[in-house]
Amino acid sequence: MSFQNPVFIPGPTNIPEVIRKACDMPTVDHRSPIFGRILHPVRENVRAVLKSESASVIVFPATGTGGWECAITNTLSAGDKVLMARNGMFSHKWIDMCRRFGLEVQVVETPWGQGIPADTFGAILAEDKTHTIKAVLATHNETATGVVSDIAAIRRAMDGAHHPARLLVDGVSSIGSMDFRFDDWGVDVAVTGSQKGFMLPAGLAIVGFSEKAKAAGATAGLPRCFFDIRDMEKGYQVNGYPYTPSVGLLNGLKMSSEMLLDEGLENVFARHRRIATGVRAAVEAWGLKLCAESADVQSDTVSAVMTPLGTEVVGQAASVYDMAFGVGLGEVAGKLFRIGHLGNLTDAMMLSGLATAEMCMADLGMDITLGSGVAAAQKVYARGRTETAKKEAA
Ligand SMILES: Cc1ncc(COP(=O)(O)O)c(C=O)c1O
Missing domain, CATH: 3.90.1150.10 (Aspartate Aminotransferase, domain 1)
Known part of the structure; x- marks a missing residue:
């Protein structure tokens, strides 16, 4: 059994040696300014990778699935209606999670092999005159089928219908590898994990929140504790977490985000x-x-x-x-x-x-x-x- 060959699974991806070394570091006090010198550049760099000027980047010791949970629990309440397409295993699993949290999911069944039908979304949103749909959830890149969806087209469909729903996007297998435009596409929450475009081991859920999404958190009623971004942001103000962060992985993320930005x-x-x-x-x-x-x-x-x-x-x-x-x-x-x-x-x-x-x-x-x-x-x-x-x- 050789470990020399690269892997060609769609994540976790191959880890560059410099990133492995960056993760392997001595213990530092995670409530100290030293930790802040890792945390704050990470947040800045990831914001740049998302192509956003103002998104709040929050990083949890979790995986992409935790990022999904963070996105919905911080912005929605039980009984809220959300619109989603099922066109592969990952959209299927996010739909399942929404239902388990008591959300009402309007599912647009879509052949596995096709992208999210933005026109159908537009028509559904246009009909929703009373704005019962609170969020549109989209899987940017369906890792199960190798299908990328047009998030800009979904944003256009939402705007065309003059619908105020929030746009929550799973960019787990796209962010850091394919163009992702948080600001231009009017994304409210973007979700990814450390083990794909960021070339790290699994272990971090990386989420970006717009101001609109953060404001929704004030009234969002779904139970949240570990994934409450309000606690996390309070911690960040004093260089810390509400719990113990994965410092080595965060140091790796500092390195990998620098590498992406250096390459351009x-x-x-x-x-x-x-x-x-x-x-x-x-x-x-x-x-x-x-x-x-x-x-x-x-x-x-x-x-x-x-x-x-x-x-x-x-x-x-x-x-x-x-x-x-x-x-x-x-x-x-x-x-x-x-x-x-x-x-x-x-x-x-x-x-x-x-x-x-x-x-x-x-x-x-x-x-x-x-x-x-x-x-x-x-x-x-x-x-x-x-x-x-x-x-x-x-
Ligand atoms: C598109 C997409 N979303 C979500 C996930 C779930 O992420 P994780 O396995 O890190 O929890 C994956 C995992 O491969 C994925 O590809």
Whole structure:
């Protein structure tokens, strides 16, 4: 069993060495100014990654699921109506959580493989003249299907209907890897976790709140204690938490958010787009289809490749080649395998993943020509001779 290979699950993602080292630190007093020198830059940097001027960034010792809970309990009351689409396992699970908290969920059933239907949302909101719908909840990137939804279009639909509902967005597998515009899209709460675009181990729920969302907290009636952002903000004012923070992970988040901002967000997004385009070229060369039904919804962080041997491909990769891909979840279990391509990834790492996927599929008797997907991706990744090489050759 080797730990040398990169993972190609759609999170947790590969952890860069510098981030591992940043997490590994001596104990510091988490109620001291020393801790503040970690906490405050983290909040500033994450706000920049969200592309927001004013969002309040709160970081919990939890995971993305805790972030979902934080988003709803701080803004809603039992019996409140919310609007959501079910188009994959993660939207399904957030719907389930809302129901368990006593919210009334109007679900727009959407084929797994399609994005959130903004037009349908617009029509529903326009009909809701008395504004019984208090929030629209959207999963930006459905990690189960490799489908990205158009949050700007949802905002336009909400504004077009002149509806005051708040917009709560799950950006767990998009934030830090694909463009996310908290301010431009009028997002009220954004949720992510540490283990995807931020390239850290799981263990932090990272949430951004707009002023409007924070104001809703004054009357929100759902029970909240651990995830109460009011306690957290009080703590932040004196460099502390209402409980014991995960200092090492926060120090890692300081490092990873600096890395994203140093690379430049647009460069990070372009890298993900290029790597994803190579993966899509490989899938086409294999003669296979993606779960994402059309090009406009294909995710730049995860590709779900349709094959009835999906689970076997993942098993073969793990047991024979020490490489991890993602299995199908929920409705698409056994119908696909997922290639995660987010976080700390290079073209060369991706080629190793595609080469291994090819070997697994060929091993299982699928009609795959070894090298076909790799060659297709290489054509996307090859960037010609560098300027230096050209000068040397001249
Ligand atoms: C889109 C999305 N939302 C929510 C979650 C849940 O996050 P966690 O597993 O960190 O609780 C995940 C996990 O993969 C996800 O991909």
